[in-house]
Amino acid sequence: MITNKMVEDALTRIENPKEAAAARANRLKLEHMLKHTKAMIMAGHKNLPVSAQEREAYNDKRYIEAIEELYQAIYADELQKGYREAATTTIDAWRTQQASLRVTI
Numbered sequence: 863m864i865t866n867k868m869v870e871d872a873l874t875r876i877e878n879p880k881e882a883a884a885a886r887a888n889r890l891k892l893e894h895m896l897k898h899t900k901a902m903i904m905a906g907h908k909n910l911p912v913s914a915q916e917r918e919a920y921n922d923k924r925y926i927e928a929i930e931e932l933y934q935a936i937y938a939d940e941l942q943k944g945y946r947e948a949a950t951t952t953i954d955a956w957r958t959q960q961a962s963l964r965v966t967i
Contacts, residue, residue, distance in 0.1 A: 864956040871952075872950070872952040873953065875946060876950070882946060885938040900919045900920075902924075903919040
């Protein structure tokens with residue numbers, strides 16, 4: 863049985879999308895920063911062919927750190943999506959429950 867408190871919590875999550883928006887914005891920013899980091903590292907190896915520049919970039923500590931930051935951002939974004947989907951599912955189930963209660967009355 864879905865309680866009113868559960869529905870209120872779900873509505874609060876849906877009505878306050880700031881956390882989800884911040885997580886999404888951070889993810890997008892870090893996706894672009896990963897490309898920027900790669901380019902900056904490659905620029906430091908202009909004397910090498912492009913394939914060797916890429917190899918150097920992928921092996922660079924800064925690139926690996928950028929990947930880890932992106933991983934954390936993706937995790938936070940996907941977590942927010944999961945919370946929102948769970949909230950929507952809770953509300954949908956509550957609606958069905960309420961409709962069933964009205965039919966039995």
